[in-house]
Amino acid sequence: MAASIQLHARSIKAPFNLKPVAKQSLKPSRISCAAAVAKPTTRYSITLLPGDGIGPEVISVAKTVLKLAGSLEGIEFSFQQMPMGGAALDLTGVPLPEETLSAAQRADAILLGAIGGYKWDKNEKHLKPETGLLQLREGLKVFANLRPATVLPQLVDSSTLKKDVAEGVDLMVVRELTGGIYFGKPRGFGTNEKGEDIGFNTEVYATHEIDRIARIAFEIARKRRGQLCSVDKANVLEASMFWRKRVTAIASEYPDVELSHMYVDNAAMQLVRYPKQFDTIVTNNIFGDILSDEASMITGSIGMLPSASLGESGPGLFEPIHGSAPDIAGQDKANPLATILSAAMLLKYGLGEANAAKRIENAVLDTLNRGFRTGDIYSAGNKLVGCKEMGEEVLKSVGSSVAAAI
Ligand SMILES: NC(=O)c1ccc[n+]([C@@H]2O[C@H](COP(=O)([O-])OP(=O)(O)OC[C@H]3O[C@@H](n4cnc5c(N)ncnc54)[C@H](O)[C@@H]3O)[C@@H](O)[C@H]2O)c1
Numbered sequence: 305m306a307a308s309i310q311l312h313a314r315s316i317k318a319p320f321n322l323k324p325v326a327k328q329s330l331k332p333s334r335i336s337c338a339a340a341v342a343k344p345t346t347r348y349s350i351t352l353l354p355g356d357g358i359g360p361e362v363i364s365v366a367k368t369v370l371k372l373a374g375s376l377e378g379i380e381f382s383f384q385q386m387p388m389g390g391a392a393l394d395l396t397g398v399p400l401p402e403e404t405l406s407a408a409q410r411a412d413a414i415l416l417g418a419i420g421g422y423k424w425d426k427n428e429k430h431l432k433p434e435t436g437l438l439q440l441r442e443g444l445k446v447f448a449n450l451r452p453a454t455v456l457p458q459l460v461d462s463s464t465l466k467k468d469v470a471e472g473v474d475l476m477v478v479r480e481l482t483g484g485i486y487f488g489k490p491r492g493f494g495t496n497e498k499g500e501d502i503g504f505n506t507e508v509y510a511t512h513e514i515d516r517i518a519r520i521a522f523e524i525a526r527k528r529r530g531q532l533c534s535v536d537k538a539n540v541l542e543a544s545m546f547w548r549k550r551v552t553a554i555a556s557e558y559p560d561v562e563l564s565h566m567y568v569d570n571a572a573m574q575l576v577r578y579p580k581q582f583d584t585i586v587t588n589n590i591f592g593d594i595l596s597d598e599a600s601m602i603t604g605s606i607g608m609l610p611s612a613s614l615g616e617s618g619p620g621l622f623e624p625i626h627g628s629a630p631d632i633a634g635q636d637k638a639n640p641l642a643t644i645l646s647a648a649m650l651l652k653y654g655l656g657e658a659n660a661a662k663r664i665e666n667a668v669l670d671t672l673n674r675g676f677r678t679g680d681i682y683s684a685g686n687k688l689v690g691c692k693e694m695g696e697e698v699l700k701s702v703g704s705s706v707a708a709a710i
């Protein structure tokens with residue numbers, strides 16, 4: 305089994321090994337005239353969770369891309385598709401059936417589309433698709449969520465920011481994923497001393513939760529441009545004051561990384577004022593959710609941003625950061641590139657298959673170079689395509705020598 309924080313083996317000693325080693329080949333490839341040069345076949349099991357809305361559309365495309373990129377690198381996948389979110393609610397009455405969680409836990413990696421939709425919006429908390437996603441993240445113990453936002457030169461004109469502001473942006477949001485206000489207790493509904501109805505949640509972080517995400521962020525920053533910005537609300541919130549104290553303490557283990565701190569309101573503003581100032585951002589669950597959506601728009605569209613969610617052991621969870629986009633679901637309008645790039649992250653961080661990952665990344669660049677655009681990233685002079693056609697073009701690029709060469 306593969307994947308997780310060590311960026312891929314299932315058990316980890318070092319906090320974050322950014323140089324994963326590919327899983328061992330299980331058997332030699334078929335004997336043929338080309339046997340001397342053929343790569344041995346490596347096999348992985350992938351759990352696919354298409355979910356709701358545009359989820360099934362983008363997963364179907366990403367699966368074919370993953371399959372082809374893998375086969376060109378001697379990798380064979382077995383896919384198991386399981387219900388999740390609203391689709392699971394309709395089928396089984398719960399948003400994360402036990403069978404889905406255990407299939408995910410047994411897999412080498414998980415690729416998820418998106419969950420949610422109008423149909424289930426008024427459900428009680430425990431019957432919301434979103435609750436299923438949080439249960440999945442908790443069940444897989446994937447506490448580190450990596451959300452890279454890179455402005456590709458081909459898409460500078462798709463950004464809503466001015467060209468000189470967006471050009472060259474390359475940042476990584478490291479979001480704590482299994483703690484904070486999303487999971488803190490007490491939480492719920494009740495009545496206050498005046499007898500008025502209330503809803504309440506708790507933002508809480510323990511030392512080990514902050515220390516482990518901080519170490520991962522420092523490791524990532526060390527391998528990028530050596531700058532880590534910790535985003536909090538330490539001028540107001542005790543949980544943030546403690547967050548800042550622990551991140552500062554962990555910094556002593558990483559003298560080569562330059563640590564800065566920023567309040568979240570300022571960070572939200574700086575992201576649109578001068579995003580190039582950021583290299584790696586580390587932040588809590590809720591601030592990471594919001595800031596990564598904001599960062600996605602710098603790159604042109606939320607339909608471009610992939611993510612990897614990793615734990616200390618066990619398989620990683622890979623998903624685009626966007627939701628189920630009910631407004632465009634079923635219309636073949638979704639941009640599948642965030643999910644395709646999540647498949648690349650699955651290969652790289654989840655399985656340690658860097659070459660296959662590079663094939664996908666290069667194929668995406670080549671497809672954009674050839675002028676294909678879904679509606680969300682369209683600009684004049686390019687060719688407007690739907691989700692399926694975008695997928696077919698990426699497949700062509702994966703199959704061409706370009707993908708191996710760029
Ligand atoms: N990880 C997830 O599964 C996830 C993430 C966010 C939201 N959600 C859920 O999705 C549902 C809709 O939420 P929302 O509307 O706030 O956010 P959303 O991300 O689904 O959509 C926001 C906007 O971005 C557009 N968009 C999103 N992905 C796109 C893509 N790949 N290509 C082109 N356009 C795209 C949508 O059309 C919409 O206009 C809700 O039920 C929400 O809870 C799920």
Ligand SMILES: CC(C)[C@H](C(=O)O)[C@@H](O)C(=O)O
Pocket residue numbers: 420434435437438593625
């Ligand atoms: C759907 C929701 C539970 C989820 C989150 O808040 O984490 C989403 O916004 C995301 O970013 O994946």
